[in-house]
Amino acid sequence: xxxxxxxxxxxxxxxxxxxxxxxxxxxxxxxxxxxxxxxxxxxxxxxxxxxxxxxxxxxxxxxxxxxxxxxxxxxxxxxxxxxxxxxxxxxxxxxxxxxxxxxxxxxxxxxxxxxxxxxxxxxxxxxxxxxxxxxxxxxxxxxxxxxxxxxxxxxxxxxxxxxxxxxxxxxxxxxxxxxxxxxxxxxxxxxxxxxxxxxxxxxxxxxxxxxxxxxxxxxxxxxxxxxxxxxxxxxxxxxxxxxxxxxxxxxxxxxxxxxxxxxxxxxxxxxxxxxxxxxxxxxxxxxxxxxxxxxxxxxxxxxxxxxxxxxxxxxxxxxxxxxxxxxxxxxxxxxxxxxxxxxxxxxxxxxxxxxxxxxxxxxxxxxxxxxxxxxxxxxxxxxxxxxxxxxxxxxx
Amino acid sequence: xxxxxxxxxxxxxxxxxxxxxxxxxxxxxxxxxxxxxxxxxxxxxxxxxxxxxxxxxxxxxxxxxxxxxxxxxxxxxxxxxxxxxxxxxxxxxxxxxxxxxxx
Numbered sequence: 070x071x072x073x074x075x076x077x078x079x080x081x082x083x084x085x086x087x088x089x090x091x092x093x094x095x096x097x098x099x100x101x102x103x104x105x106x107x108x109x110x111x112x113x114x115x116x117x118x119x120x121x122x123x124x125x126x127x128x129x130x131x132x133x134x135x136x137x138x139x140x141x142x143x144x145x146x147x148x149x150x151x152x153x154x155x156x157x158x159x160x161x162x163x164x165x166x167x168x169x170x171x172x173x174x175x176x177x178x179x180x181x182x183x184x185x186x187x188x189x190x191x192x193x194x195x196x197x198x199x200x201x202x203x204x205x206x207x208x209x210x211x212x213x214x215x216x217x218x219x220x221x222x223x224x225x226x227x228x229x230x231x232x233x234x235x236x237x238x239x240x241x242x243x244x245x246x247x248x249x250x251x252x253x254x255x256x257x258x259x260x261x262x263x264x265x266x267x268x269x270x271x272x273x274x275x276x277x278x279x280x281x282x283x284x285x286x287x288x289x290x291x292x293x294x295x296x297x298x299x300x301x302x303x304x305x306x307x308x309x310x311x312x313x314x315x316x317x318x319x320x321x322x323x324x325x326x327x328x329x330x331x332x333x334x335x336x337x338x339x340x341x342x343x344x345x346x347x348x349x350x351x352x353x354x355x356x357x358x359x360x361x362x363x364x365x366x367x368x369x370x371x372x373x374x375x376x377x378x379x380x381x382x383x384x385x386x387x388x389x390x391x392x393x394x395x396x397x398x399x400x401x402x403x404x405x406x407x408x409x410x411x412x413x414x415x416x417x418x419x420x421x422x423x424x425x426x427x428x429x430x431x432x433x434x435x436x437x438x439x440x441x442x443x444x445x446x447x448x449x450x451x452x453x454x455x456x457x458x459x460x461x462x463x464x465x
Numbered sequence: 466x467x468x469x470x471x472x473x474x475x476x477x478x479x480x481x482x483x484x485x486x487x488x489x490x491x492x493x494x495x496x497x498x499x500x501x502x503x504x505x506x507x508x509x510x511x512x513x514x515x516x517x518x519x520x521x522x523x524x525x526x527x528x529x530x531x532x533x534x535x536x537x538x539x540x541x542x543x544x545x546x547x548x549x550x551x552x553x554x555x556x557x558x559x560x561x562x563x564x565x566x567x568x
């Protein structure tokens with residue numbers, strides 16, 4: 070083989086040649102995806118939009134769209150029958166192997182384990198009525214579901230789009246990987262992007278739906294919650310919810326196990342590992358493998374744009390639902406409840422609660438709503454998991 | 466037809482979310498009431514035990530009220546926290562009588 074042949078072969082097997090020769094077809098689409106991945110990396114790194122997840126998702130997207138990289142092969146996953154995991158392990162790329170954790174629902178459940186270990190359910194136990202606002206904020210899920218059906222999506226796709234309104238990334242991934250795996254990337258990206266944009270999305274709706282007088286309401290300090298209550302709570306929630314909706318057991322079970330490890334006081338080491346090391350490792354695996362599903366052939370479609378618009382709509386109506394219940398509770402309590410805490414029912418812990426605090430403090434600088442808003446906020450996590458369990462039971 | 470069934474499913478879905486969370490709310494409320502009663506029952510013989518406090522027993526969480534003269538609550542809380550930090554003593558072992566702004 071002479072030098073020319075060697076160079077020719079090197080050129081032919083390069084990704085650049087693939088893009089150049091296929092420039093009129095897939096090559097340009099791959100370039101678009103590479104640019105899009107770089108834009109998402111910029112948003113994650115510079116603008117700090119959910120960087121812990123968005124950076125991994127964007128990098129997974131970048132890797133999977135580089136020609137001939139072979140890190141992710143959709144043909145293993147988009148099969149009508151059972152997935153051949155033996156084949157994936159023998160011949161799959163790196164991200165195919167990591168994707169097994171998404172496909173089996175392992176990563177979202179482990180993320181929930183960490184979320185549970187980092188969550189203090191005390192404010193919700195102190196004020197159980199706040200759970201109603203967490204329930205009201207799930208309205209966005211069902212609203213988007215109906216609109217998605219109107220736009221021509223099938224029920225599985227519509228349910229996966231609707232769950233974006235739960236403002237809970239792991240729950241959205243957990244449901245979509247079962248109902249509509251080919252839509253996983255746009256849904257995960259929409260869910261995490263909107264979660265990062267909550268401080269921009271929610272305040273206008275909050276101001277529109279509440280009067281200045283309502284926003285100024287100062288709430289009474291929450292009662293202290295005993296250690297025993299905090300220990301009994303996760304056990305009780307697991308039993309009740311899993312008896313009503315068994316399909317939600319992997320998610321809520323892990324959430325409550327994580328919380329029990331934190332609260333029981335005898336497993337500090339495990340709680341520490343779950344909150345930090347395990348959570349970080351799983352976040353890397355989850356984000357990069359979800360990003361890998363964003364290939365040019367499935368991502369660059371009109372449906373992706375529809376998903377992004379419907380996701381935003383789901384978020385807005387989820388905020389609306391939470392605020393509506395907040396307003397009703399404000400009226401019924403004789404003005405003792407600030408309706409702004411209702412918007413925190415959209416999960417997205419603790420960002421949504423911080424937004425309630427921020428808007429409340431703008432109306433009345435001596436207003437401290439954060440702990441009150443944490444009640445609906447953590448109730449929203451349970452609410453969105455219950456909604457996901459329902460959708461899985463009905464459309465799965 | 467699909468729209469109608471989706472609408473029905475959505476209503477049922479919202480009802481399920483509310484039902485589960487209301488059920489949890491009721492159970493938490495009952496649990497809280499039971500837990501509140503228990504400490505009261507346990508605390509009955511406590512005064513006898515408190516008669517001879519151990520040397521290292523920390524003071525109760527609150528040691529009365531502090532009188533504030535022209536000092537906002539927030540500043541008072543900061544001052545008490547700083548004092549505890551400087552003394553190297555837990556805040557609940559200190560007793561503040563009053564805080565007055567020196568003009």
